[in-house]
Amino acid sequence: MPEYLTPGVYVEETSFRSRSIEGVATSTFGMAGLTRYGPVPYIATLPGNRVLTMTPSATLVTSFAEFERAFGGLDPVGTLTDTTNYLAFAARAFFANGGRRLYVARVFPFTPDPNDATAIGLTENLAQLAVGTPVVGTFRARWPGVAAQGMSVSVRLKRSKNVFSGTLKGVRPGALIELFSDNTVPKDDDPPNTAALRIVDALNATTVGLRKADGTVEAVPPGTQSAFRLTVTVDVRWGGRFDSYPGLEVDPSGTNPRSIVNVLRSGEPADEMAVVWFDPGAAPASPADVLAGLLTLSSGIGGYLTLGGEGTGLTASVIKGRESDPDDPSRAAVGLGALAEVEDIAIVASPDAVRLAKAEQVTATNDLIEHCAPGAYRIGIVDPPKDSSISKVREFRAQFDTSYAALYYPWMDIVDPTARPDPGAPPPLIQLPPSGFTAGIYARSDIERGVHKAPANEVVRGIVGFKQNVTFDRQSVLNPEGINALRFFEGRANRVWGARTMSSDPEWKYVNVRRLFLFLEHSIERSTQWAVFEPNNHRLWASIRQSVEDFLVTVWRTGALMGTKPEEAFFVRCDRTTMTQNDLDNGRMICLIGVAPTYPAEFVIFRIGQWTADSQQS
Template sequence: MPEYLTPGVYVEETSFRSRSIEGVPTSTLGITGLTAYGPVPYQLKSPEVIMVPRPPLVTSYTEFERAFGGLSPVGDGTDNHNYVALAARAYFENGGRRLYVQRVFDFVNDANNDIDVAANFAALPLAAPPAATPTWWARWPGRAGNAISIRSRFRRSKNVIVQRGGINVITGLAPGAAVEVIAAAPADDVLPAAGNIRIVMANAAGELGFDNTGAFAAVGAVTAAFHITLDIDVRFGPDRVDTYSGLELGSQHPRSITTVLRAADPVDEFSLVWLDRSLPAGAPAGTPPPTDAEVLAAVLQTAGFRFLTGGNEGNPLTPGLLKGEPSSPDDPKKAAKGLGALAEVDDIAIVAMPDTVRFDDLTIQKVAVDHLIGHCESLRYRIAVVDPPKDSSITGVRTFRSQFDSNYAAIYYPWIQTVDPTAKLDPGSPTSLLDVPPSGYAAGIYARTDVRRGVHKAPANEVVLGISKFKENITYDRQSVLNPEGVNALRFFPGRSNRIWGARTMTSDPEWKYVNVRRLFIYLEHSIEKSTQWAVFEPNNERLWGNIRQGIEDFLLVTWRTGALMGTKPEQAFFVRCDRTTMTQNDLDNGRLICLIGVAPTYPAEFVIFRIGQWTADSPQS
């Protein structure tokens, strides 16, 4: 209660409406697996780097390419197709808008959190080890780092020394800027001499001078100093070039090269490289680190593009690597990995793991799919899209499907053939086709259906975009075998294109056999849970119960009006009870508020039946 101690007029705000419930997003996809490049958690001791990235959100395939290297081959096995990139491409082509990707990578020679850097990361030492000169490192492990090349350029500006009151002062620069102290500016193509480089420093009074091994040195008799900045071009493959202009040398400058291009949390989230100024392994004891002038001289050696070398693909993929692990509550440096990292992203409502098809042994593939389904079941508010084994027959996919029973997963068959986006076009040869697992396409259609119609609409009878054909021809008779067993068929209909022609989960429970029903309840449950957190620790009485009833009824009324629930009247579509009939005194004494909610979902018209027969014109119509 407010206190009124002094006579006066008090104006107070209050609310006369119930708390509203906002629907959660349902079309966000999460994928974990191998990618060509990109963020992955790791810790290094030499050079010391700790990377704890969260799964990045990408909203287009262009962003995915920038973050994860596109369709470049992954792995060193017989199957090096980039299934995660192909799934992301299919997802966005078919209507997807938001995608979280968690890369997995099993480091070579990783023992006791001491990763063998040279065996995993591409690098470009700017002098032969163990010389104390800087090294360009790929920010992320993998063979794709060998496709990165770097070029350095410098700019020499006008003289920054002016006279004020007969005293030479530096103007227009911030501490950390590098200048070349020389009588007159040389030709533009003459490299700065390391012995002439000074770093601008400020004293306690704010006056600018030069850094003399940590001590302030006044400008004195220096009459000419030319500002030197660096432009770094980082090229990745034939199409991408990132340019970082106007970089400074001093570490205290906000545009320092070691700040803009650093390993952890750089200015550019998806930058490809970082500059390491620490001493290389094997440097003699007592060797001082390279000075700023030595760094400048070393960096400017890369006048033309030079490639990083030494990156590789790590150890082979395993189901345990895909499953990953949660982050450690006791060690903030230990990041979540694999599915464990996706578990920390609340927005995800659909999960796919196309790399399960890499395992030729179906027993191992089953273990990987079990991890995916278990992830969705434990978190409750997401559904798994499962891929069948590659080159599986109808009998094979039925056998594979029979090993699972979950209403939080759906499987689609067959695989899809699309024009190989990595093949070079040759007018004299046939089009190169690539076999792709269907999960990315199905997830995109989930998202498209949610946006156009709503989560209650079955994601079926929808055209699959961006494909050439389905790998197998599923006919009416073949689907009559697959559909009752919960295998959703992908079929071609002449004149109606290629379509998803099934909307069943992988369950034996008839109450949850439809994908849209499962996803509708995920949507309702998650929305109610998130939007009623305000009720915790409120006084547990009739006023609170009424507010909760009103909020949930308003939310379900809007849901019913979209066509998601049955009934011609709201009373037929849902009920909400939160009163003395749902709670005992024991419940109240133990702080429990119990609300019962019943909804009547709409089921898809899976079998549309028209009964037609003959009748005579003069017979009564029945």
């Protein structure tokens, strides 16, 4: 009871309604695998024994254009025999089929750290700029990978058109200034006099001065000055990407927010998808030295960011990754472990598993199933091995039994957007696994109808056809075993024609039933956290019952539950019949919920017979 110690009138707000339960998103997709470049955790050793630690998490993209900017395009990736960029193609297929939100956890098979036998491999030097002569300050790739070999950086120096005489109005601390006499005003393209360069700095609390190369600050001398700014252009060479950063200041101390060391820093730059960063060196350099080094780049020599191979190759353990170490901030989550930290993900896949050997693909599939274990509130989409026959895909399917994953067969054929066919030649095709396409259909079905609708009898967009032809008779073998067929129907296009999980339990046979329960469980779990440590009495029980019942009524009205009235669709009990005194003594509040889900009309049967006008109906 609140304290009332001083006489007076107290006005307090209260609530007379139950707390509502909000349904969670079910269409967010997550993938872990190889990409051309992009965020990945690592530790790099830089010159001067400096250590750079990068710990990005899974990255959200909401379109394929965003994916291309963050992770590169569809060009080949990896060092195995099969270099098809399966994850990028899956992302493209996901968005083409109606997906809207995708989290990507890039994996990179680093060479294992010899000092840590348990490490997936974190020690790897970054690319650095290779130019004709050493420079003070270096552009480095933010993310490792051979794609850095195709990137280049150019720097253009631009003299301000404003000429200042004795005052520096509108020039912020950190700006680069050149001093010259009134009768020697340089042209815009004249090289600067490095001996006359100064950095604007605070002379005292109210006045700015000029910092010289030795670090001392002097008053602004009489005469004329002009300011310099840089424009840094990065040619990524993949997907036609060009990044331009205009109006940068040279100041290596980072005083100015537009300083090159601030805008193009390694961690959390202004452009979170930047692929390069500027390393000013182990010790602060003078502005003249930094500028001289930058001008080396603009002299036409150019510089390419290089790095060695992609490590030791992709394995199931690399895709699985690991969860973050709560006691070591430098050991960030990678692979599927990074996706596990994103609560919003409801669908997950690892398309790169198909490039592995048979035993490794089985291991990677088991890792995906384990990732989708109870409590994760997500379902996995499994790809069959490449070029699988009916017998081979049945053999592959027989190794798993779970209601938290679904298998689709066969692979897809699409027109290869990366190929350049000869004039008059037929467009080249490329084979792709179905996970990206079906994940997009999951999302599309959820958005248009709801998670209770089976993601089947839906058109697969953006494909030429299926690699194998699944007929009616062939599906009669696949469907009972939980292998969802992808089929072509004359006049009805290419469609998903199955909605079963890989479970032997008939209660969890259908994908939409499993996903409906994941939706209900996750929504209730997330929206009832307020009840923890509340007094465990009838008031709490009644409030919980009301919240859950209100939520389930809303779900029932969408058509997700059976029954013509709520009493037929669900029940909620939370009282002394669901809890013993021992439960109460041990702080347990138990609410029992039963729902009647709607099952898909997988077999639509019309029974028809002859009828005459004088037939009598019983």
